[in-house]
Amino acid sequence: MMLTKATEPKQGNKPKFDEGHVLMSLMYISELQPVGRITLMKKIELSEASMKTLLRRLKELSLISTDPVGGNILTNEGQKIVSCVKEHSLIRSVNLKSLGWNSVMLILRKGAEILEKIPVLTLRDEIIRLGAEKVLICIYNKDGKIEIPPKTEEMPLKNLIEEIKANCTKCDKGDLILFATPNDTHLAYLVLAYLLRGLKIC
Incomplete structure (x- = not known):
């Protein structure tokens, strides 16, 4: 499951966020896109470092893309997860x-x-x-x-x-x-x- 992949430890370091934060991020991006890191950080109540890591992982999993000016938006894959969550x-x-x-x-x-x-x-x-x-x-x-x-x-x-x-x-x-x-x-x-x-x- 993509939500679990986003929270897996890398190089022995476990991120300071969980699947709930990942799911919240996708839902807020869907609602507010394009949206910047600072806005998400305040909404989700994560530190700036953790938010940066979370967004980087979502990008690596091809769930979001980032425009340096506009902010973060969902990819088709990210939208599929959000649509599934809303449906269920x-x-x-x-x-x-x-x-x-x-x-x-x-x-x-x-x-x-x-x-x-x-x-x-x-x-x-x-x-x-x-x-x-x-x-x-x-x-x-x-x-x-x-x-x-x-x-x-x-x-x-x-x-x-x-x-x-x-x-x-x-x-x-x-x-x-x-x-x-x-x-x-x-x-x-x-x-x-x-x-x-x-x-x-x-």
């Missing part, structure tokens, strides 16, 4: 009042199938390892209902499920829905990169 996911901020969470919400299209490969508790632990404080994992099941695995007998979750449904106007059957705190864009993209790698897409 949606990220936004959500205040889950039932839980008192100011969270980031990530919808992964047809992503519920990842729970056939990774048990839900293992997935939750992995997302916490990536930097989340709290995680709620749901699926939009084949009957068009919100489900919070693992199922337990008569969980008192009516208000929470109604709230998730209200925030899920763009969900479809088979989608994986995640809420995580803190409400952090980088965390959301890091989790998304992990899930896309697990499903072998983009």
